[in-house]
Amino acid sequence: MAERPGEFELIERYFRPLASDPGAFGLTDDVAVYVPPPGEDLVLKADQIVAGVHFFAGDPPSAIASKGLRVNLSDLASKGATPVGYLLSMALPDDWNEDWLRDFSAGLAADQALFGVSLFGGDTTRAAGGLTVSIAAFGRVPAGSVIRRAGAAPGDVVFVSGTIGDSALGLRIRLGTLDSMPAGKAADHLLDRYLLPQPRLALAPVLLRFATSSLDVSDGLVGDFAHICRASGVGGEIDADAVPLSAGARALVDSDKSALASVLAGGDDYEILSTVPEADAERFAAEAAEAGVPVTRIGRVVEGKAPPVVLGVNGQPLSLDAASHVHF
Known part of the structure; x- marks a missing residue:
């Protein structure tokens, strides 16, 4: 040798x-x-x-x-x-x-x-x-323009870029912990999203113009929104049905009851979660699309200092075993 x-x-x-x-x-x-x-x-x-x-x-x-x-x-x-x-x-x-x-x-x-x-x-x-x-x-x-977690205010709209849950589901494919295992292009997409994050650098200048708070979704959508709420001294709501899913993730959520929890709390998406004043929401979404990064309205910031609530069917709160993935 x-x-x-x-x-x-x-x-x-x-x-x-x-x-x-x-x-x-x-x-x-x-x-x-x-x-x-x-x-x-x-x-x-x-x-x-x-x-x-x-x-x-x-x-x-x-x-x-x-x-x-x-x-x-x-x-x-x-x-x-x-x-x-x-x-x-x-x-x-x-x-x-x-x-x-x-x-x-x-x-x-x-x-x-x-x-x-x-x-x-x-x-x-x-x-x-x-x-x-x-x-x-x-x-x-x-100078002075960095977007922090603190800054969200009641009435702000919550946006997320891309699709959520792909990485967590890709990991579960590799671990073999799903009830039904996807195949073909859907599986390839989920596996690739786990292995190769896509940093949304094209969205950065749009965030500078509109966002009151922002972070990337690394610990899980719900857990990371909780970080924003805690730092900003506010509460929040996420509409589970509004969370954007890829075709492969949607199929798994429809066929495996445990998949939705992975989508909402699994982590490693590396999409951007941000809050934007209601008055700027349409312009923010339009400029994000022009930059080549789709964003989806998924919730709102509310008064109070409680952890964010995830709303399911008929606006009823969902119960999650954990709000985020623990890396430690």
Whole structure:
């Protein structure tokens, strides 16, 4: 067996080509430098993904790389930020090889070109257990304009982008925990949504113009709306029938009683949940559609500080065992 390259060889071979911004110094220094343009703030975000928790150890290396980067870019999008770059830290298991790392770095290179970001630095080490990928991403927004969780007000309309529940159902397909297992294009779509999030960066400038609060749906639709309500000191309602579903998710919800709970609380959708004043709701939806990101009105913000309520048939509250997925 050929001897595996050391840390500095790995950096030179696989990561230095990703450090295209001058502030990264070609990964030849201990730090990097980025100065935001005048009148803009820096927005920072860090997320890690872990084998056996956020992805399967046997998933394609390029997809693992993409997921690690995209979950961070999704958070930046929800804050109205334009992404700039990221730091990458990896703990590699004992069985890694160069083919794996080559495919991993190729996944990062493809997403860098797609989303317009650059690697600025990071670290590599050996893992005591499974693979861990930690990324700290950063972006920029006009000064003072970052969209926080706090800011929702009674009377605001609740919107969500794309479709909800696909990732959680894709995971359940892989785990084999559904009563009826979809096949063909429907299954492929759900599996792909689990493996490859789609950060809604095109929605960011629209959010800046209209949103009073926003976050990405990573812990689950109901749980993440609860984060907004708690931070804003308000209550809220979600109409379960209004939650947008893909064709595959709709078929599963209709055939498996447990699927609806996965849709509402499963997590890992990486869609954008936002609140918008009623007076701006139509313009927000129209401009989001023009940006290529469909949004759906799913509820409203109300007075009070209680957790949000999910309304089902005839407006009756639904009872969920859990409001969100627990990653810890």
